[in-house]
Amino acid sequence: MASLNTSSFLSSSKRVVPVNASINVPKFPEIPFSSSSKLPSRMLFEELNGFSHSILPSQNTNLTVSQSHDDLIRSELYVILEAVADRVEMHHNIGEQRDNWNTLLLNSINMITLAASTMAGVAGVAASNGAALLAFKLSSGLLFSAATGMLVIMNKLQPSQLAEEQRNATRLFRQLQNEIETKLAIGKVNEKDVKAAMAKVLALDKAYPLPLLGAMIEKFPNKFEHATWWPSSSPKGTTFQSKEAKNGWNEGLEMELKEVMEVVKKKDIEDYERLGNLVLKVNKSLAIAGPLLTGVAAVGSMFISPESSWSAIVPAVAGALSTAINGFEHGGQVGMVAEMYRNCAGFFEMLEDSVQEAIEEDVERRENGELFEMKLALKLGRSLSQLRDLAKKSAYSRVEGADVDEFASKLF
Numbered sequence: 001m002a003s004l005n006t007s008s009f010l011s012s013s014k015r016v017v018p019v020n021a022s023i024n025v026p027k028f029p030e031i032p033f034s035s036s037s038k039l040p041s042r043m044l045f046e047e048l049n050g051f052s053h054s055i056l057p058s059q060n061t062n063l064t065v066s067q068s069h070d071d072l073i074r075s076e077l078y079v080i081l082e083a084v085a086d087r088v089e090m091h092h093n094i095g096e097q098r099d100n101w102n103t104l105l106l107n108s109i110n111m112i113t114l115a116a117s118t119m120a121g122v123a124g125v126a127a128s129n130g131a132a133l134l135a136f137k138l139s140s141g142l143l144f145s146a147a148t149g150m151l152v153i154m155n156k157l158q159p160s161q162l163a164e165e166q167r168n169a170t171r172l173f174r175q176l177q178n179e180i181e182t183k184l185a186i187g188k189v190n191e192k193d194v195k196a197a198m199a200k201v202l203a204l205d206k207a208y209p210l211p212l213l214g215a216m217i218e219k220f221p222n223k224f225e226h227a228t229w230w231p232s233s234s235p236k237g238t239t240f241q242s243k244e245a246k247n248g249w250n251e252g253l254e255m256e257l258k259e260v261m262e263v264v265k266k267k268d269i270e271d272y273e274r275l276g277n278l279v280l281k282v283n284k285s286l287a288i289a290g291p292l293l294t295g296v297a298a299v300g301s302m303f304i305s306p307e308s309s310w311s312a313i314v315p316a317v318a319g320a321l322s323t324a325i326n327g328f329e330h331g332g333q334v335g336m337v338a339e340m341y342r343n344c345a346g347f348f349e350m351l352e353d354s355v356q357e358a359i360e361e362d363v364e365r366r367e368n369g370e371l372f373e374m375k376l377a378l379k380l381g382r383s384l385s386q387l388r389d390l391a392k393k394s395a396y397s398r399v400e401g402a403d404v405d406e407f408a409s410k411l412f
């Protein structure tokens with residue numbers, strides 16, 4: 001401690017008294033500085049001032065590359081999404097156009113046919129007047145010929161079936177659009193999702209073509225065929241071997257799905273194939289009968305004469321029958337019904353393929369089993385308990401040698 005002594009003398013009238021005052025100054029601890037100590041580095045200074053990151057340059061580069069790759073995948077999905085949205089609009093507009101074709105052509109052909117039949121009947125009454133007879137004969141013959149040509153084209157194209165094709169395409173493209181939007185919203189996308197979406201778009205384009213010439217679906221095939229709008233795949237894997245649940249799958253769930261698909265194959269698909277073949281045969285018969293009757297009426301109208309009353313009756317009656325047949329075929333939209341059955345049979349075949357693909361896929365790569373079961377139940381219009389009851393009925397009926405008394409689908 002350092003002391004400072006100060007002596008002061010106070011003088012008084014009698015004597016001088018000495019006063020001592022002291023100030024204590026504390027000692028501060030010494031800070032050791034060695035020659036090896038360094039000033040803060042530039043890196044520490046930049047970190048404290050926000051100029052650097054704690055990530056090493058190599059890690060930062062890898063993260064940037066990964067983010068760029070993910071952004072590229074999302075961009076590709078967005079490109080596919082835009083194309084799908086455009087196809088939805090195109091198929092919707094073309095479907096409305098072809099539905100208008102069906103209405104306008106049907107009304108026009110029926111009006112032409114009825115007018116020609118009326119003229120043929122009037123020609124039989126006016127047979128005594130040669131000029132009037134010739135005018136009515138030529139008019140009815142030309143109108144019947146025009147109706148025959150228009151009917152041949154209309155029955156070949158089947159506008160009601162074309163409109164139903166575009167409605168189905170619109171629905172399926174919207175379904176794909178919602179699926180892509182859901183994946184983008186979840187945020188977990190990869191190259192497999194991009195390839196799957198692209199394959200689905202191309203499969204739909206092939207199943208429901210827009211042009212009529214060269215790419216139109218055959219309206220009168222020799223055998224009823226299912227609609228196929230999903231990409232074919234060849235998974236490589238084995239069925240579930242362990243009895244323990246893994247990724248929501250177990251041996252019991254696989255057996256349940258197989259039993260349900262047996263019911264789908266034996267009941268739903270066979271029923272729609274039977275109905276589809278029946279409607280296809282009816283549509284073929286009607287498509288042939290309509291132009292045939294108008295053709296007969298066109299030829300018969302040329303032979304109307306005063307000597308025979310049947311010469312006017314034949315074209316008039318043939319024209320009336322043709323109008324009735326055309327009204328039933330195109331007004332009742334038999335072609336649309338045939339396409340509806342074709343699409344329904346294809347829907348059940350798609351379910352069968354999706355279940356088979358899921359079972360043959362490696363367990364780790366499959367969709368979660370419980371989620372897959374729920375999706376299947378919703379597509380069939382059933383609850384989970386109803387789906388499991390259906391599988392039990394199928395297993396019992398096969399053991400007893402009987403058939404299941406209900407269809408797998410409760411929607412259609």
